Amino acid sequence: MEDRMACEKDPPMQLQARVLGVSALVGAVGGAIFLFVFPKGSITTLMHHVLGLPGPGAGIALILGPVALVFILLSSHLVRRTGSALVTALGFSITYAALAAIVGLPTNEKGAFGSLWFILGLATCGIVAEGMLFLTRSLKPQWRWLLTACCANLALLIFCWTVIFPRTKGWVSWDAVPMLLANALAGGLVAGIVGRGISTRLPGLTGPGQRR
Amino acid sequence: MCGPADYQALQTCIVRMVEVSAVGLTACALQQAVSYFGAFRADRLRLPETQLTADAVVALVEVK
Numbered sequence: 001m002e003d004r005m006a007c008e009k010d011p012p013m014q015l016q017a018r019v020l021g022v023s024a025l026v027g028a029v030g031g032a033i034f035l036f037v038f039p040k041g042s043i044t045t046l047m048h049h050v051l052g053l054p055g056p057g058a059g060i061a062l063i064l065g066p067v068a069l070v071f072i073l074l075s076s077h078l079v080r081r082t083g084s085a086l087v088t089a090l091g092f093s094i095t096y097a098a099l100a101a102i103v104g105l106p107t108n109e110k111g112a113f114g115s116l117w118f119i120l121g122l123a124t125c126g127i128v129a130e131g132m133l134f135l136t137r138s139l140k141p142q143w144r145w146l147l148t149a150c151c152a153n154l155a156l157l158i159f160c161w162t163v164i165f166p167r168t169k170g171w172v173s174w175d176a177v178p179m180l181l182a183n184a185l186a187g188g189l190v191a192g193i194v195g196r197g198i199s200t201r202l203p204g205l206t207g208p209g210q211r212r
Numbered sequence: 213m214c215g216p217a218d219y220q221a222l223q224t225c226i227v228r229m230v231e232v233s234a235v236g237l238t239a240c241a242l243q244q245a246v247s248y249f250g251a252f253r254a255d256r257l258r259l260p261e262t263q264l265t266a267d268a269v270v271a272l273v274e275v276k
Contacts, residue, residue: 037232
């Protein structure tokens with residue numbers, strides 16, 4: 001009860017130790033799982049050689065963005081505080097980069113996975129998710145999550161198109177843009193639905209707080 | 213096309229995805245089982261209290 005009252009008294013922008021810890025842990029688990037499940041070459045092969053999707057950016061829109069967003073939304077549900085989405089995104093990307101460097105695993109060069117740009121891209125995704133969760137706070141939870149996931153996934157894709165791919169692969173061709181935008185929206189929808197489905201089975205850790 | 217195809221990596225990816233899903237489902241099933249047995253135990257522990265209360269009521273009625 002005291003803990004709950006303490007949570008309600010806290011200023012909204014204050015990142016408490018629990019928020020940092022739980023959010024970073026959820027992000028770190030997500031980053032480790034992503035690194036384990038998707039070895040170098042698997043995403044490119046699936047997207048361009050099996051599914052025949054245009055590039056660059058299909059793997060970001062359909063794999064990296066949705067996987068990261070499931071963990072971001074899950075952490076946001078567990079902690080229910082402003083800042084959790086950004087901390088989770090940073091935890092995800094930094095853990096991925098650190099583990100890949102420590103273990104010496106090769107990563108996707110085209111998407112600059114594990115680089116500083118990769119960390120900045122996921123941070124952008126986390127900031128957009130944070131903003132959308134704040135802007136859509138009056139909507140029903142399912143709509144909030146879907147809108148947040150779609151917008152954050154689009155932001156990640158646009159960041160990669162404008163910042164990462166020009167350095168590694170080249171600018172995306174205009175012909176591929178509509179298809180990749182549709183992929184990003186579809187990936188965001190799936191992430192929102194999956195994240196919501198998992199979260200409804202889990203209780204929050206910090207009481208009602210700012211996000212209800 | 214972007215980069216060469218690596219079907220070995222894709223196969224590894226699918227196998228690992230299945231492994232991670234299996235671990236997740238097992239954890240979920242364990243959590244369900246633990247909560248089910250927790251509720252079951254709580255019900256069993258509550259039973260003597262109920263009988264005691266009923267006995268107490270009978271005793272009270274007899275006293276009156």
